[in-house]
Amino acid sequence: MLDIIEAIKERRSIHEFSPKRIEENILQEIFNIASWAPNHRMKQPWQVLLFQESGSDDYASLVIESYVRNGLTEGYSVDKTKRMMEGIKKFLVDIPHHALIYMEEDIDEHKYEEDYAAVCAFIQNVQLAAWAYKIGVLWTSSPYIHDKKFIKDIGLNSDQHKIVGVLQMGYPKKIPRAKNRDTVSITIKKDSFIKRN
Numbered sequence: 001m002l003d004i005i006e007a008i009k010e011r012r013s014i015h016e017f018s019p020k021r022i023e024e025n026i027l028q029e030i031f032n033i034a035s036w037a038p039n040h041r042m043k044q045p046w047q048v049l050l051f052q053e054s055g056s057d058d059y060a061s062l063v064i065e066s067y068v069r070n071g072l073t074e075g076y077s078v079d080k081t082k083r084m085m086e087g088i089k090k091f092l093v094d095i096p097h098h099a100l101i102y103m104e105e106d107i108d109e110h111k112y113e114e115d116y117a118a119v120c121a122f123i124q125n126v127q128l129a130a131w132a133y134k135i136g137v138l139w140t141s142s143p144y145i146h147d148k149k150f151i152k153d154i155g156l157n158s159d160q161h162k163i164v165g166v167l168q169m170g171y172p173k174k175i176p177r178a179k180n181r182d183t184v185s186i187t188i189k190k191d192s193f194i195k196r197n
Helices: 004-010 024-034 054-069 078-093 109-132 148-153
Strands: 047-052 097-104 136-140 161-170
Touching (some): 047 054, 054 097, 109 136
């Protein structure tokens, strides 16, 4: 297995996948490892809805409907719209697995933000655990995850559930080169800075 620092630095977002499917037991193991993410009150707020095989075809169709419903095709001819949507659908269907990560919305704003942060930590853990198995992930947050009809059509409740992201998963066909990161700027306050009257 990869060293944690090596994994953080070497992991890449994958945009091109091999058609080979990930074994179910490996997928389960990846999500189980990811569940060690920090979370308040051990609530473990993350939930996973996985689309693959014919489920991916239905998922892609609902994504296309959402794009059309929300104006992505405005200004294009009927012919161009058809070609564009067919291309997007083929691209989505060719991805072996789509893991939709969602949570229940808490009416308490503070708890909601804690849960959202925990789910994001879970997603990063999924990416790192998958990379250790030589599996690539792309964390997407396209506009359809906010579309109430899309949320309803995949079987969730838009008044109760928040989609945090969709993870496209599979064995990489191509691994992109690393992009440099900026050095983090840290402001250090050693002396007292509170001014009192």
